[in-house]
Amino acid sequence: MEALINLILQFGNLNKQQIEFLLSKVEMLEFKKDDYLSEAGKVPRYVAFVLEGVFRFCYYNNRGQEITNYFVDEGNFVVDNQKFESEMVASEYVQAVTDCKVLVFNKKNWDQLSNTIVGWEMMKANMVKKCLTLAMERRSPLVSEDATTRYLSFIEAFPSLINRIPLSYVASYLGITQQSLSRIRRTIR
Template sequence: MTTEIIHSIKQFTDLTESEIAEFIDISKIKNLHAKSYFIREGQVPTEFGFVLTGLFRYVYISEGKEFTKVFMPENSFISSYSSMISKIPSHFFIEAIEDSKVLSISYNNWQKLKLQNPKWNFLLVKMLEKGYSVKEKREREFLLLDAENRYRIFLEEFPNLENRVKQHMIASYLGITPIALSRIRKKMQT
């Protein structure tokens, strides 16, 4: 397991194996069942995680309606980071869609690690840049593309996700109803 974690984190940074081992040593493995939460809306987060196995989604729930912000598969960092650094309640849930395993680190341990080794700041910058890029792209798609084109992009970006995620979750990610998604699927099959 440690070798897989080291390999995954090395995709983001040039930290050495021993430096990554320090990160692992101050982290803990969390097993989450499907439909459980890594972070709940209203909770002040004190940790973030690295998805080892499984699948998560960031979801807002308002008046009984779900709005899926993003899907986070294996090798993704998950967090309500702005809430964690501001010490304010999260506005969304991070829900396990499948049984999942996460390497979790407390914000306090993360701060200590960054002070001891500035290379971890580079990893943080990479994580934030990736998150910002995804957010900007998603906003552009919502403003400029219709639902069918957003669905096509979803299929391209997440080629195996459709089989792992329920239709209503995909629809909420696209900003449409499950019925509208069914129509788009039928149209694309003909």
């Protein structure tokens, strides 16, 4: 709970009463490896704060290939924010890559924070902005770099993930085959 509060307080001030109210709206959930926090074709149910584990955003392209779009690990929020806020059907999956422990807000409780805590909307907007900026900073280099440089950028952006997630997900995220990734890993050792 402390990690959640510490992250939120980076985006504004909350008094003791507001923090207690916020904590009264959160519940802890556990997801086993391969479980879905959110699924394509369904409305996302939660904003989650990752206490333990790794999630990935993924989708299937028009050829039926699974594409990993992004990873989220401990100390970060994970949500298909646009679909959650607008209560629309998601077009991608948010899947647990490892066993995960999260603190979640359902839509009703998340909205109650906005309706009760003065300044919450601005704090929330700043949290979303930071998450989007971080995602863009991590994704942008992947567009223009060669495969080896993309892999090295991945290691730099996600240093704690390389030994925790399947190489097939890393390869998918980098837009290369698993065989290419294996060759790259051999050459940079």
